[in-house]
Amino acid sequence: MQKRKGKTSVLFVTLCVILLLYTLFMLSMLAWSLTQSVKSAHEFWKSVISFPQTITFEHFSNVMKYNYVRITASNGSQYDIGLWGQAINTILFAGVGACVSVVVPFVTAYVCAKYKFFYSKIIYAIVLITMVLPIVGAYPSELTILRTLGIYDQIWGNWIQKANPLGMYFLVFFAYSKGLSDTYIEAARIDGASELGILLKIIFPLSIKVLLTVFCIIFVANWNDYQTVLLYLPSHPTLAVGIYKLSRGTISTANLSTTPAYLAGSAILTVPVVILFIIFRNVMMGNISVGGIKE
Amino acid sequence: MKLTRPNKKGRFKREHGWFYIAMLAFPTIQFLIFYIAVNFNSIIMVFQKYDANTATYVFEGFSNFKEAFKVLTTNDNMIMAIRNSFIGLCSGIFTLFLSALFSFYIFKKRRFSGLFKVILFLPAIISSAAMTIMFRYYTDQAIPAILKMIGISSQGMFSVPDLLPTVVFYSIWIGFASTILLLLGDMERINESVIESAELDGASSLREFFSIVLPLIYPTITTFLVVQVGAIFTNQLNIFTFFGGNSDLKTMGYYLYSKVQSSGVESYPQLAAFGVMCTFVTIPLTFIVRWLLNKFGPSVER
Numbered sequence: 393m394q395k396r397k398g399k400t401s402v403l404f405v406t407l408c409v410i411l412l413l414y415t416l417f418m419l420s421m422l423a424w425s426l427t428q429s430v431k432s433a434h435e436f437w438k439s440v441i442s443f444p445q446t447i448t449f450e451h452f453s454n455v456m457k458y459n460y461v462r463i464t465a466s467n468g469s470q471y472d473i474g475l476w477g478q479a480i481n482t483i484l485f486a487g488v489g490a491c492v493s494v495v496v497p498f499v500t501a502y503v504c505a506k507y508k509f510f511y512s513k514i515i516y517a518i519v520l521i522t523m524v525l526p527i528v529g530a531y532p533s534e535l536t537i538l539r540t541l542g543i544y545d546q547i548w549g550n551w552i553q554k555a556n557p558l559g560m561y562f563l564v565f566f567a568y569s570k571g572l573s574d575t576y577i578e579a580a581r582i583d584g585a586s587e588l589g590i591l592l593k594i595i596f597p598l599s600i601k602v603l604l605t606v607f608c609i610i611f612v613a614n615w616n617d618y619q620t621v622l623l624y625l626p627s628h629p630t631l632a633v634g635i636y637k638l639s640r641g642t643i644s645t646a647n648l649s650t651t652p653a654y655l656a657g658s659a660i661l662t663v664p665v666v667i668l669f670i671i672f673r674n675v676m677m678g679n680i681s682v683g684g685i686k687e
Numbered sequence: 688m689k690l691t692r693p694n695k696k697g698r699f700k701r702e703h704g705w706f707y708i709a710m711l712a713f714p715t716i717q718f719l720i721f722y723i724a725v726n727f728n729s730i731i732m733v734f735q736k737y738d739a740n741t742a743t744y745v746f747e748g749f750s751n752f753k754e755a756f757k758v759l760t761t762n763d764n765m766i767m768a769i770r771n772s773f774i775g776l777c778s779g780i781f782t783l784f785l786s787a788l789f790s791f792y793i794f795k796k797r798r799f800s801g802l803f804k805v806i807l808f809l810p811a812i813i814s815s816a817a818m819t820i821m822f823r824y825y826t827d828q829a830i831p832a833i834l835k836m837i838g839i840s841s842q843g844m845f846s847v848p849d850l851l852p853t854v855v856f857y858s859i860w861i862g863f864a865s866t867i868l869l870l871l872g873d874m875e876r877i878n879e880s881v882i883e884s885a886e887l888d889g890a891s892s893l894r895e896f897f898s899i900v901l902p903l904i905y906p907t908i909t910t911f912l913v914v915q916v917g918a919i920f921t922n923q924l925n926i927f928t929f930f931g932g933n934s935d936l937k938t939m940g941y942y943l944y945s946k947v948q949s950s951g952v953e954s955y956p957q958l959a960a961f962g963v964m965c966t967f968v969t970i971p972l973t974f975i976v977r978w979l980l981n982k983f984g985p986s987v988e989r
Contacts, residue, residue, distance in 0.1 A: 401892040407792040411803045414860075418806050424829050425821040440828045441836075500714045507707050515711070522722060524977075526917030526969045528939075529962020531947040532955035533729035536744075537720065553721060557714030587706035616814035619927065623948055636816040640931045651824050658817035669812045677808060677868060 429655035436652050451656035454647050459638050459657060461629040473629050475660075482630040484547050485621060486614035492555045493610045494603055500557040501565035502595060506577070516566070519558045531623065538624065545627050553624065561606055568602050601675075608672045612665050635661045732959035737952055744956065751960035759964065768937035771851065775922040775938055778855045779915040782862035787908065789863060790870040791896050804867070811864035819928045822857060845929075850936050854924045861925075866911060873904045902985035909980045917973045920965040939965060 428436055429451055431444040460472035473481070504512035535544065543549025576598070580590045596603070618632035629637070635657045641649055669676060733751050735744040759765050789807060793800040810818060827843030834841045844853045877900065885895050901908070920939040930936065932945040943965075946958055 403788075403892045403896070404792060404795070404797050407788055408798055411789065411792065411799070411807075415799075415803065415806045417860075418809060421821055421825045421829075424825055428824075428829075439832070441832045496714055496717070499710055503707060503710045507703060509704075509707060511707075511711065515714075518718070524913070524917075524973070526921075526966065526973050527726055527729075527962075528920045528965035528969055529943040529947075529958065530725050530729050531943065532959045532962070533732055534721070534725050535947070536732070536952070536955060537725055537728060541720075552717065555713070555717050556721065557717060558722070587703055591710075612812055616816070618814070618816050619944065619948075623944075632814050632816050635814070635820070636928070639816065639820045651828065654820045654824065658820045661817045662813050665812050665814070673805070677804070 425655045425658060429652050429659050431652055433647075433650040433652055436650070440651075450647075451650070451653045452660065454653060455638070455657045455660060458648055459634050461634055461637055463627050463629070465627070475631070475634065478629050478631045478634045481547070481621075481625075481628045482615060482632070485550065485625065485628065485630050486611055486617075488547075489551060489554045489614050490607050490611040492551045493614075494561070494607045496555040496557050497559065497562045498565045498599070498603060498606075499591070501562050502569040502591065505566050505569035506572075506574075515557075519562050519566075522558055523560070535623070545625055547625065547628055550620075550625055561610075564606065565602070568599065572598065604672070605675050608668065608676045612668065612676075615665055631661050729959050729963060732956045733963050735956045737956065739953065747956070751957050752964070755957060755960040755964055759961070764935075764937060765942070768939050768942050771924065771936070771938045772919050772922060772940065774851070774855060775858065775924050775940075776915060776919045778859050778924075779862065779918075779922070780912065782859045783866060783908065783911050783915065785859070786863050786866040787870055787901065787904070788896070790867050790874055791900055793867070793871055794874040794900075795892070804871070807863045807867050809864070810861035815861075815925060815928045818861065819857075819925060822860075823929065826853075850930075854926055854929065854936065857929075858922075858924050869911075870904060870907060873907045874900060877903050905984050909977070909984060912980060913973055913977045916976045917969060919972070920969055 424441070427443055428440070430447045430449060432446070432448050432450065435442075435445060456475045460474045461478065462470055462472055464470050500515065504515050538544035538549060538553070541549070543552060572595070576594050577590055580594055585593070615630075616632055618630065618636045621628065621630050621633050622636075638648060638657045639654055647653065732744065734746055734748060736747040736751070737743075738745045759769070789803070793804050823845055827845045831841050831843050844856075847853065881899060881903075882895070885899050890898070918940075920943070922938055923941040923944060924938050926934050926936055926938065926941045927945055932949050934941070934945075939961075943958060943961060946954065950958065
């Protein structure tokens, strides 16, 4: 990679100092959170900044054992969803939800880019219009419609809701599909492949990089999103909802109402996505642009 | 080579029409339900009220609008929510300006730029539910304890009476992540020779940033600014994450979300009226800002 050169200037020195302070703040906060989460509550209150004298994972095990979310069913009965139930909901909400959020706009964009029908132009125009029209506060209407359709508070209903063909990722996929060579498609047609076969056996494998990039971005966003779940899936709490409820003190178990327990909960929520980020760092940070992907 | 050749147009349409219809049927229905029907229903709901006897919405006229307008103009909490929404917009613009500077630093590959890029991106990875916990207790407990060790007595950021500066600081602090990636991607598409010739001419880094880089990435900056204006009444400033649904501190985005989250169906028509009124303000505002930015912004060809 070409290295840009330049003189040291007041601007760069100032920016470097600000960014160093930012980095120091971020890293010290993460380090503090991790070290305090393995201290006993007693030791924590003796000193909130010292290193742990004895390392304990009691807060982690308490969060795993007791951090349940209480659900009130429509008939008034109550039941609890613990950490493993929340983890399954997270996989269904974040994982399957991300798949749906990738596949639907991709197929829509591919078809619009490669099949020259007039309707493709209409879809493209609709994408641009909906992106510049700021709609505020459609939650009540959306909830009413979800209830009317019988898909409110259903995971599969949320997948349908997430299968939004439009938005920024349509533009990413559209630009990408436009750039795909038609040679493979024509060759497959000559060999007698169906259009669906071409899409599944040629286009999807060819596009795996851009699909993976967008999947990772949406998966992390879904993993971290607790507000959508609170609003549309109240009976299907995810890990993010569990940790949010923990931080609000709605879980009454005494041994969870301490700062180290909150920090342990944060670590449980954070570690999986940080691992994912470490594995796919270059994919997530380097590839995406509205013009497709940067090679 | 185009897939549709003029002489084969009819055959192409016949052969591929069904596939095309099958692939676009679901996206079309999804759009019709979750965009067209939702927004149309939003407008309808404004003129309705909930009838508990029949458990349905019945037409009511303009009373929701009148009530929403009255509350928005006379209720101190709502006036504060509108004011805070504009403060959120200003903080967003400030974050964008800082993001452009940070991106420029990383673009120029100065010291530690790789590390800074990763660190600035971290808030996009870590859940806001986890990040707010760590930020809250770190600034409220650890930092005062560290300062006390060096003889400085201070209050935690969440122990002060006015929490608005705290949430604004937090929203700026976590706001660089994706903005920097997109701005950096845009900067990397600038022709290298333009930058080199500026350096050879002895342009200072400040001059290089304001006179070359900023005008060249102006379309992206414009897009971000327009998006920020469009999101003015949906920005929650993370108040819900920090304080839950009963906070005295409000923005319009926070108010609308927390109310819908905690209210029953009987409150939906009035909340829909708030949403529609906010949309009526936001749409022209967005288009005016877009027009102003295009009219008075720099026009530079790459």
